[in-house]
Amino acid sequence: MDITTKMLRIEDVAKKLNVSQKSVRRYIHAGKIKSNKIGGVHRVEESELQYFLNLSIYENGREVKYEPVIPKSTKNDIVNWIDISDEWENVKSNNFTSADLFCGAGGMAKGFEMAGFNQVAGLDWFKEAGMTYRQNFQHPLIEGDITSSEIKKKFIDTVKKQLKRKDLTVLSGGFPCQGFSMSGSRIVEDPRNSLYKDMLDIIKDLQPQFIVAENVKGLRSMLKGKVEDKIKKDIRALGYEVNVTVLNSADYYVPQKRERIIFIANRTGNKNFHPSPLIEEGSYVTTKEAIEDLIKVKDNKEINHVRTKHKDEMKKRLAAVPEGKSLYDNYSDSWKKCPWNEASCTIKENHGGVNIHPIEPRVITVREMARLQSFPDEFIFKGSKAKQMVQIGNAVPPLMAKAIALGIKKAIEKK
Known part of the structure; x- marks a missing residue:
């Protein structure tokens, strides 16, 4: 790839097409827009976007339909x-x-x-x-x-x-x-x-x-x-x-x-x-896309965004945990660090052990946990912080x- 080639982000393509980022991801998924993975994130060449625009015009300007990909089943299910x-x-x-x-x-x-x-x-x-x-x-x-x-x-x-x-x-x-x-x-x-x-x-x-x-x-x-x-x-x-x-x-x-x-x-x-x-x-919504903006948001109990206060020694230990790994060998399903440029690992609340933030040396907040479960920000959780985390960890993701x-x-x- 020529280093002078202009590469567009998902959000750039969405603005140019006047569609949502979700639609752009569907086009990439369907192979209608070709993309390159750079640092785990999709990037689209301007020439590929123009090709897609020409294709759309040829098909009377309608959204290009695609054949849905069927996931590999874990059994011979009749679906x-x-x-x-x-x-x-x-x-x-x-x-x-x-x-x-x-x-x-x-x-x-x-x-x-x-x-x-x-x-x-x-x-x-x-x-x-x-x-x-x-x-x-x-x-x-x-x-x-x-x-x-x-x-x-x-x-x-x-x-x-x-x-x-x-x-x-x-x-x-x-x-x-x-x-x-x-x-x-x-x-x-x-x-x-x-x-x-x-x-x-x-x-x-x-x-x-x-x-x-x-x-x-x-x-x-x-x-x-x-x-x-x-x-x-x-x-x-x-x-x-x-x-x-x-x-x-x-x-x-x-x-x-x-x-x-x-x-x-x-x-x-x-x-x-x-x-x-x-x-x-390859097009999953990443942890970064879901919660990066909350790093700059101050603690606010009204929106369930209150950071846990860790001691300095615990902060060092949390920072040293590799992405996708757990703080404790015998608790592999809790105290696990979410990957930053991928979809998060399964969100859980396991006897006080919740997921570790990929960037900051702390566990994620209730609002970050809710975001990773696809709850909208206006969905407010009640009860103690510990009870809120149990509720989210047990929930069915609304988007699913x-x-x-x-x-x-x-x-x-x-x-």
């Missing part, structure tokens, strides 16, 4: 992938409804709201998460133990009241899965799994058109895949067709590599669509939830 890129930035309003079990602070609810769905109710027992949920949403939250018949009935009655005799479009829930074990060749459930069975009871009563169930990727390997098979069997027994695969949140503009198993089911005869990735790994919701929307529209 119906759907391109959601046409609605990603211009979501159309709709009359679809959604409700959320084990809703936490509301990551799933926020994502469905971003996709134009009308959230009608949430349910969770976590007091501080409830405080956050009520701060950011107008619809009802039922706070309490789902195993209580009283709480379960209250949630069901609230949803039905909100729907005014209409069907619930989607019921979602990130159910706990630790209560499965084996007895001989048979899967059995211990008392810890009552939460999962309570979810099935609520599905049976509300009869939502679609179900979305989210869980950690590790569920796939539990009891050599038998747990996943049982969950699919249980859902089918309620009259639903189900498809399942693993999604990576970074594929949907979340600045974080976070893989989750996603079950999608329906009882209406529609296809179950999982959203095709919007960007490829948005992608799932848009896939369901297209499934209904294609019926």
Whole structure:
């Protein structure tokens, strides 16, 4: 490459095309705009941009469509992938409804709201998460133990009241899965799994058109895949067709590599669509892009941006941790330093151990943590700082939830 060649940043290309940076990344992903990686960041030659402009003009000035890239599956999943890129930035309003079990602070609810769905109710027992949920949403939250018949009935009655005799479009829930074990060749459930069975009871009563169930990727390997098979069997027994695969949140503009198993089911005869990735790994939103500006922002409790005060010795130790590595050998999933020019590693709160900032010798703030989970800045978390971090670490990234919701929307529209 000639050193005199002018190289454009993603933001420069976006301004020249009068589109968002997300659109530019999609064009690069699709191979419509050729780019070079310099220091881990995409750069576009002016001649390549002009070529793209000529191509766009030749195709009547419309955005160039691309064939979505299908991720490599971790199993031989039967998946119906759907391109959601046409609605990603211009979501159309709709009359679809959604409700959320084990809703936490509301990551799933926020994502469905971003996709134009009308959230009608949430349910969770976590007091501080409830405080956050009520701060950011107008619809009802039922706070309490789902195993209580009283709480379960209250949630069901609230949803039905909100729907005014209409069907619930989607019921979602990130159910706990630790209560499965084996007895001989048979899967059995211990008392810890009552939460999962309570979810099935609520599905049976509300009869939502679609179900979305989210869980950690590790569920796939539990009891050599038998747990996943049982969950699919249980859902089918309620009259639903189900498809399942693993999604990576970074594929949907979340600045974080976070893989989750996603079950999608329906009882209406529609296809179950999982959203095709919007960007490829080389174009992921980086930690730097997500939180660099917050380095210059002073501590502000109102926006959840308060730096942890570390002793000088701890600062030295944090600064010495390589990117992608942990401060402690026996805690590989916590105290891990986020990579700066890549999507972050999975954001967690693990017994007080949170992710280390790549540039400053400290752990990341609640607001930085929220940014890496794709929560908008106006989404404010309540409770103590420690409880706020637990809420964020447990949340479904809103942008991944948005992608799932848009896939369901297209499934209904294609019926």
